[in-house]
Amino acid sequence: MSPITVGVLDLLPVRTGQTTAQALGAARSLARAADEAGVGRYWLAEHHNTLSVASTSPPVAIALIAAATTRMRVGSGGVMLPNHAPLVVAEQFALLEAAYPGRIDLGIGRAPGTDPVTSWALRAGASDSDAVQRFPDYVQQVMAFMSTDGAAVQIGSRQHEVVATPHAQEAPPVWLLGSSDYSARLAAQLGLPYVFAHHFAGRGTAEALELYRSTWAGEGEPETFLTVNAVVADTSEEARRLALPFQHMMASLLVPGPMKRRPLMTVDEAVEAPLPLPRSTFDAVTDPWLVGTAEEVAEQARALAERFGVTEIMVQPVAGAYAGEPVDRDVHRERTVVEVATRLAA
Known part of the structure; x- marks a missing residue:
């Protein structure tokens, strides 16, 4: 078996x-x-206005990690x-690259x-549609501002x-991220590496990657990888139990109406909590996830790769x-990462 980078x-x-x-x-x-x-790379997401997620500022979190x-x-x-603003992003990541040369990635989403x-x-009342429509220009502005030659502004x-x-020796690589074919097409057009959000729903991945690879217009080979949710435990039953808090969080996003903001449940709370969706729909949330023993998850990951x-x-x-476990560690998340990385590297 060939090793897989995690x-x-x-x-x-x-x-x-x-x-x-x-x-x-x-x-x-x-x-x-x-x-x-x-582990080869560690990425931090950007989310706002929710008590269960602290990743509001990727550049700050990247510096911490x-x-x-x-x-x-x-x-x-x-x-x-x-x-x-594209210049703000460019300055933040140019500074990170200067501080941690050769270790920084800039993943961009729409x-x-x-x-x-x-x-x-966040946009100070500016139009959402204008920012989205200008996304391709903004991506190219970020890359131009980060380049050693800078950009000319009229x-x-x-x-x-x-x-x-003026002091960064190199610009960090820019990746485009997406959950539709839009970013796949744009990444291919601009010759940028691309990642489809397979961990969102597990659907559309094959189509997006085929579009990216078949329309590639850059130099060399197109570069991509797979994202997936995973839980490892001693038994499949325990792994499903450990998955419940995140399962509840993701299921709540499918419930119509204002989102209820609360911290991530403990496993104890999730076991007792009423289901926010019909049982079949709730169970389907974890269908694309890799949940089981370390051997089972590694085998499923290899099959996906x-x-x-x-x-x-x-x-x-x-x-x-679980309630009562150390609050300054996530022991089951650590185990999941270490067990999967160890087995896929073999």
Whole structure:
């Protein structure tokens, strides 16, 4: 069997009884465990206005994780570009690259990563449609601002040079992220590496990757990998129990009406909580997830890698925690990452 590189996608979850500071401590512990286990890259997502997720600022989180580790790449999965000025993103990631050379990835997404009201606040009342329509231009602006030569900006009749930072030796690689064929087509057109959000629903992945590969217009070979939710435990039954808190969180997003904001449930709470959806629909949430023993999850991961033609899999460890377990660690998330990385590297 050929080795498969494992990455980690982290939402910085915050559970009942855990402060944000403790959740960040748990993330640093997870990152150190991942680094020691040979994980290739560790990406932080961008989400807003929810008590169960602390990943509101990928650049800040990246700095925290990069400082706590020594080897693996650290990046965004991703920065939601319509929420930010391209120059701000370019400066943030140029600075990160200068601080941690050769270890930074800039993953860029088009979605808001939040509800419409929070999106409006993030963009200071600017039109959502304008930001989304200009997304291809914004991506190219970020890359131009980060380049060693900078970018020329026309203001009135004069042209001005704008450079994100004059001291970074190299620009971090830019990845496009997506959950539809839009970003796949744009990534192929711009010759950028691309990741489809398979962990969202497990559908549309084959079509998106085929579109990306078949329309590739860049130099060399197109670069992509697979994202997937995973939980590892001693038994399949225990793994399904550990998956319940994240299962409830994801199921709540499918319920019509305003989203109920609360910390991530503990496993104890999730076991007792009423289902937010009919049983069949609730159970279907985990259909694309890899849930079971370490051997079962590794076998399923290898099958997915072969099916989609990739040699790298990014795992979002969606194992919950029991009440009374350490609040400055996520022991079951750590185990999931270490066990999967160890087995897929063999």
